[in-house]
Amino acid sequence: MKEESDIRNISANAEAHLPYTKGKFKISKHINLSGEFAYSTTKNAEGTAYMAQAEVNFNKFNGNLAYMKASPQFAGYFTNTNTFSGYLQYRLTKKISVLANYMQDAKNFQRDTLFLAAPYRKYLQYGIQYKYLSNGSIIINHGFQKYQDRLEPKQFDYYERFFRVSIDQRIGIFQVNLEGQFGNTDNYLTGFNGHSSLYAANLSFEKFKTSFSLFGSYAITSRYQLQNQKQLYYGARVFSKFSDKTSLSLFYQNNYIPEEYFKDRNLFELLFHQQLFPGNELDLSGRYSLQRGQLGDKDFIFSMRYTWRPNIPVQRTAEYVSLSGNVGNLGIKKTEGIRLMLGNYLSVTDKDGNYIFKNVLPGNYFLEIDRSTTAINDIPTVGFPATMSLLNKENIFNFGLTAAANVQGKVQLSEAEKKDQTDIDALQTKKGKNKRESIIIEAISNDQTYRKVCFIGEDFDFTYLRPGDWTIKLYRNGLDKRYKILNDKFQFTLQPSEIKKLNIQIVKQQIEIKYQQESLKVGYNVIKNKK
Known part of the structure; x- marks a missing residue:
């Protein structure tokens, strides 16, 4: 086609x-x-x-x-x-603006599958600004905002009406910004309504060729799982330019709001830049960051970059390259009409699954599949988006489409345990009225890793899994110490279209009680015969 x-x-x-x-x-x-x-x-x-x-x-x-x-x-x-x-x-007027x-x-x-889907947001605010001094102003705003998570399970879904006051003032070398926000929140995720308030401050100044910025905020919101949930964020940024050739920057922030999970977030970053001599520069950096989709796991990244600019006048004529291949049919309905995207280039497979990209500029690309042109359960045999380095005149990349597999199961107490304790709720009420016992289930293959928090007594599933070797690992996630996971690891091979059933047993650990007894002395008497 x-x-x-x-x-x-x-x-x-x-x-x-x-x-x-x-x-x-x-x-x-x-x-x-x-x-x-x-x-x-x-x-x-x-x-x-x-x-x-x-x-x-x-x-x-x-x-x-x-x-x-x-x-x-x-x-x-x-x-x-x-x-x-x-x-x-x-x-x-000169001092008042709307x-x-x-x-x-x-x-x-x-969206490109290289990135997570950003939350849907609808936002409106209107207000008035009064400039009471040449270096000071106050802004009063009213409005609403709506945030909805696009991923499942949802982390937030709320509508909030707010009133905000901001003051921006310069005092000597210091630039001060203060902000307070008060609002009412309709939480569609949990079904309750509550109040949300936010207080933020930012202080910045410049001294000794160094700029400093300190910021912090404290919030009590009803936007997430808990009502009146407290959040504290703070951090600092320092940039110092020792000379025209040398600079150092430092950044730190303790955490980020849940709505920003779709992008990379630096928690700590140290960057040193040095120009060795004209055309030669050295950059050293180290940072702790939260990757896309991560909430608590931190990655440390160290990098060293040397840049050389020879400044040689050259002229290069770009030569076009091509990328072609075949989408193999591994038990699916069809491989015809599948739309493939290579940057801004587009190709559609023919009746035999062949595709070709012509007149492509050399460079690095991501090859993607338009999932709307495949069956809902079709999955490629390799990870997508696939990295393509197109430098040769002709490039070939083949892969196949097969039917995805699923893993289903249930986390439950064993039958033997129910004789001693008939219901896990009896334990949960001791830990807190709103807390439930749960474990973390992790599914791992060569290029796919998924995690879920599963509650005891409920079903779980992992869908759209690539056939092959998989390992299921179980973690306690704060499970009460009197309980243990009977088998915390499963290994198996998934076949196309297979639905693998797992039964995860939680049992109560047996406590053996031994009683210590005092030793008993045993003796005998010898009777002598009288003569």
């Missing part, structure tokens, strides 16, 4: 990864308008996408608006997308 595109005035859009028709109009020196339009035609469907932007700047009024929409059938990076953002400010900003995140678009 061949895919065709009817697009006029094609140019590259690095931000949206869409082929488009682009226009820009300047109404006056104060107003700028721009727009982008794309139209795609495939054998089965037609799709459209467009983006419009406007920017205005006057003496008393300025702002910007952006809107993007893509139809469900559009053959691009953004699919079934509808997003809008804007900012407006109007100066009533302002507002709105944002609605891109919803339901096809």
Whole structure:
């Protein structure tokens, strides 16, 4: 099957990864308008996408608006997308201004699987700014925000109405920012309503060619699993430029809010930069960071980079390369019509599963599969997105599609244990009214690792697993010490479409009581015969 595109005035859009028709109009020196339009035609469907932007700047009024929409059938990076953002400010007097900003995140678009899906957010705030001094101002805002986790199980889902007061003041060499926020939260994840408050402070100054920034916040919120949950965040940033050739930066932050799990987050970073001589630079860095999707596990990364800029005038003509291959059918319905993406390039497999990318610029790419063009249970035999280093004239990459396997099971108390204690709830009530006994179940293969927190007495499952060798490990996760996991490791080989059943037994550890007895002295008497 061949895919065709009817697009006029094609140019590259690095931000949206869409082929488009682009226009820009300047109404006056104060107003700028721009727009982008794309139209795609495939054998089965037609799709459209467009983006419009406007920017205005006057003496008393300025702002910007952006809107993007893509139809469900559009053959691009953004699919079934509808997003809008804007900012407006109007100066009533020299000291008083009114302002507002709105944002609605891109919803339901096809995200690159290299990144986790960012939470859906809808945000509106409006308020007034009063500049009481030339170096001091206060802003009073009112608005609402809605956060919804896109991953399962959800970590948050709430709607919050808030009132915020911010003070920004410069005192000598110090720049001080104070903020307080108060709101009411509707928690859709747990079903309760509560209050949320936030207090934040930021202090920054510069001395001895070094800039310092200290920040901290304390919050009591009802946004997550617990009502009136307390959160404390603090940190610091220091940047010192010893000379034009030498600099040192230091950053630390104790933790991050749960809504930011979709990106990498530095907890600690130390960076040293040194220019050895013109064109030669050395960078040393070390950092503790939370990777995407991680909440508690920290990774330490040390890097050393040497940069040499020879400054030799050369001219290089890029030669195009190609990537081709075959998608093997390993027991699925079809391998025809599968859409593959290589950066901004697109290819569709033919009836035999063959594909080809022509006229590709040399470089490093990620090869991806559009999951909407495969069956819901089809899974590749290798990990995707696949890293491609395309330097040769012709490159070949073959892989197969097979049916995914599943693991299902239940965590339960053994039958023998139930004779001694009939219900685990009797134990749970001792630990706390809202606490439940649970364990962590980890599924590991060569290139896939999944973890779940499972409660005793409930079912669990791992879906969309690649067939092959798997290991299931069990961890206590704070399980009461009187209980133990009967078998904490399982190893097996999953076949395509197989549903593996596991039964995890939790038993009560037997306590053996021994009684110590006093020793008993045994003796005898000898009777002598009288003569």
